[in-house]
Each structure stands twice: as C-alpha cells, then as structure tokens.
Amino acid sequence: MNWRLLLGGMAIWALHFFALYGIGSIWHSGMNARLLTGLMTLLCLAGEGWLLTRIWRQSGDHLDAWMRHLSLTLIALASLAILWQAFPALLS
Secondary structure (H helix, E strand, O other): OOHHHHHHHHHHHHHHHHHHHHHHHHHOOOHHHHHHHHHHHHHHHHHHHHHHHHHHOOOOOHHHHHHHHHHHHHHHHHHHHHHHHHHHHHHO
C-alpha cells in the first residue's frame, strides 16, 4: 500500500472541491454550471469507485490490512463529501 492509494480518495475530493469552486466563480448558477457540476461529480465518483475496487482487491499483512481499511473509510467519507457538495449546486 502506498501513499497515493491511501490518500487518493481525499485527493479526488479536493479536486472536486476546487473544480466546483472554479465552476461557481465562472458560471455562477446557470445551466452550464449545473451541467459541469454534474459532469465533474460523476467523474469524481467514478474515480472514487475505481480507487475503491483497486484497494478492495489488495491483500497483505496486518499493517496493510489496517491501511486498507483506513483508505476505504477515507474513500467513503470523500464520496459522501462529493455528494454533499454537489447537491446544493445541482438543486439551485
């Protein structure tokens, strides 16, 4: 298990956060902003899913198992944060 897999979920969340901030700054609350927000949310959730399946298939010793569980928890929290950020932008 390496650092990219351990913190990958949070990095994808950070990418989503800054992308939505940029989209909101440029397009405000128009239809283009909603479409881009939806697209970015789907792409980031797909990235989280890909990362989840990659980590799910790994095996190793007890330390690797602990890091695997930690990274899966961080992916779950990051996915929830991505959805949390997208709902107000999509429903406005």
